[in-house]
Amino acid sequence: MLTSTIALAEAVGGWLTNSLALLSDAGHMLTDVSAMALSLVALWFAGKPADVKKTYGYYRMEILSALLNGVLLMGITGFILYEAWERVRSPAQVDVGPMAIVASVGLLANLGALGFLHRSHSMNVRGAFLHVLGDTLSSVGVLVGAGIMAYTGWYVVDPIISVVISLVIVIGAVRLVRDAVDVLMEAVPAHVDxxxxxxxxxxxxxxxxxxxxxxxxxxxxxxxxxxxxxxxxxxxxxxxxxxxxxxxxxxxxxxxxxxxxxxxxxxxxxxxxxx
Structure with a gap:
């Protein structure tokens, strides 16, 4: 819930401040929200019993959701990269003050989440910790960009940061789509020889x-x-x-x-x- 709220706040903040970097950071958090949502969906469907029509039950719903999620993330990233290219060619002014405030709120929330998750040694919690760590680094990047723009007026920094964050999202989305397609094609699992x-x-x-x-x-x-x-x-x-x-x-x-x-x-x- 906290990550969803921050992602929504950064998306609205990015739109209002004209900051593509904030929008990209919101997209990065969206990948984490999607991953958590998929885990919940998988648990819910796994609890449904198999029947005479679906003899394996509803396990594959998780894979279909992951495929859809990956495709949507790639679409969002494609839009951000296109906008970044347009802004590199013609930099747009960014409202740096509010942009920094929104990014700071996101950073503080992520730092709090890191402190909470760091106490556990569970493998699942460790995975969540790494996701939030990525969000924290993205927020730091946005803040650094805001500082550079405030002191130099180089608004081209905003689309450059958005490209870096988008590339991180693309890597995760491509891996997600690839893994989902492998399952649907009934490929041999990666850990099996x-x-x-x-x-x-x-x-x-x-x-x-x-x-x-x-x-x-x-x-x-x-x-x-x-x-x-x-x-x-x-x-x-x-x-x-x-x-x-x-x-x-x-x-x-x-x-x-x-x-x-x-x-x-x-x-x-x-x-x-x-x-």
């Missing part, structure tokens, strides 16, 4: 081959795998022991807890008609 997974499966006693191996992401932190394990003789091998060993190793090493594994004989594997 298929060769290592295949090697892990082949170490199971009785397994002679692995094929049709697929690993994908359902949602953040939720991974799935399907594979066919070829065994020497299904009538002799302890299939339950093989499944138990492989599933536990997959979870312990890669965090994959949703697995569908088919065990088949060497004769069946060579038919190759149906997967």
């Amino acid at each position: 298929l060769a290592q997974i295949k090697e892990l499966m082949l170490r199971a006693e009785g397994v002679t081959a692995v094929h049709d191996l697929h690993v994908w992401t359902i949602s953040s932190g939720v991974y799935a795998l399907s594979a066919h394990l070829v065994v020497q003789d299904p009538m002799v091998c302890n299939n339950d022991a093989i499944l138990s060993a492989v599933k536990h190793d997959l979870f312990d090493r890669f965090g994959i807890d949703h697995t569908t594994i088919q065990i088949e004989s060497e004769t069946y594997a060579h038919l190759g008609e149906v997967h």
